[in-house]
Amino acid sequence: MRGLFRWSSKWWPGVIPLLIFWGFAAWTSTEPVEADLAARANAAVKDAILDKKRVTVAGRDVTFAAEAFSEDGRRSAVAAVDTVPGVRLVNDESRLVPAANPFVWAAERDVVRVTLSGSAPLPSSKGKLLEAARANLGGIEVSDQMTLARGAPARFDSAAALLLDQIGKLKDGKIALSDTKVSLSGMARDLGGREAIAAALRNLPEGYSVAANDVKAPPYIFQAYKDPVASTLTLTGYVPDNNAHAALVAAAGRKFFSEKVVDNLKASVGAPSGFAAAAVPALSALSRLSTGTLVMSDREVKLSGDALYEAAATQIRNGLGKDFPQGWQYKAEISVKPPSAPVDASVCQQLFADLLAKARIRFESGRADISPDSLGLLDRLTETALRCPSANIEIAGHTDADGDQNANQTLSEKRAQAVADYLLRGGLPASRFTPVGYGSTQPVAGNDSEDGKAQNRRIDFVVK
């Protein structure tokens, strides 16, 4: 041992090259050692549920920063880093994810994107919600502004997934969850969407409730466009059901005798009450126009176009409102078509014959009240009469042979008078018209069939 003490005083000079070795060793090994420890520390906490995880290594000291979702999870993650072989010290900068109170989550939809905001309880929940949003809303941009927070109510994931399904049914709006209270606002995408959302909300997990549901339904639109060039009446929008659909199309067929009805209507729930009672008179008014558009949006009726003559325009502007059910609003923007060129009496007769060949003037059964279905035809007859101001016209009423002869005679006279009165209201002088009733004395077809009788029940215009 004495020898060792003696020799050791001569070992010190070797420390000088040793220091050089040390310098090289430190220079070459520091970064590889740090990279190796960082990789192994990251691997140790790979499966831990953490947010904002960051592992930095200086020498053999590891700085571990992360946000954990429970105290146990935080401790076990730190312990996992600490037990990585080679680690000297762990600087623990981990903490718990902040708690949200109230725990708020929201999905908001506008024209181009859906924004998810608020808090999600775990990264996996957040991922699932984003994935579900992208899958449900194919093609729409999904913007993620969610943060992670503790304090979510039980069954948050299933509640949020259900609410996310509903955002697809909105055109725009917001669905928010505050603890267990759900609030909704915005506009449903389709008619019936509001009801579908309300039905789906009944399946919210236990404990959740709807605090406010202010989702509005889109307006219930019914439109009709009369195109005189193409001779079409185009119906678009919605009708309450198939029966109303059939009734409306049949009414349009009667009223628009010279136009082809193009039916693009769809049946849908959500019609305002009194829809059919408003649509039929509105179509009658449209049938009186040369060209025009009818738009019914919820309880608002808007009619625009050109009337055939001034008196008709005034009647349409003032008269239609009273035909609508209570609570409906009517707005008419009616102008008058420029008058057509005057024609002589023979052309006038031909024009009357052409019109009456396409359709007959209809009356209420057994009475002399003109059916609203014939207003369009009567306006055209009036317009034609205005074109031949010098012609005198006999308005001839005819009936079929059914019933009492005298009664038929009286009825034909009254009906001819009713038509003459209509023409007078159009601004024509009474002196030009001679209403005559012929009863069943001048049939144009046999009275032994329904078809023949229908042909015999008629009003003829004869230019004298």
Add this chain to the structure above:
Amino acid sequence: MGNVATFFWGWLLASLLLGLLMGWIAVVQRGGVSKTVGRLLWVLVAGLVAVALARLIPGRPGYWLDLGLIMFTLYLCGCVIGSCLRDWVVSRSQPPA
């Protein structure tokens, strides 16, 4: 530290060999540091060991201190083995007095 030694084992071996060489030379060489300086140096080494064990120096300097002390330990082992070997060789080659 054992796990990370794979990154600098060459330098550890070099330290051991340097120690063997210095130990081998030390037996027959004259001179060396004075007793006082020698003691001071040992105190310095003890102090550094204490600092390393207490993990007082953080980060890279802490790692470098550990590395230096390990290399110094292997150097010392080399010195002891080298000196003992040389002493044994010398004592065998000299006839007993």
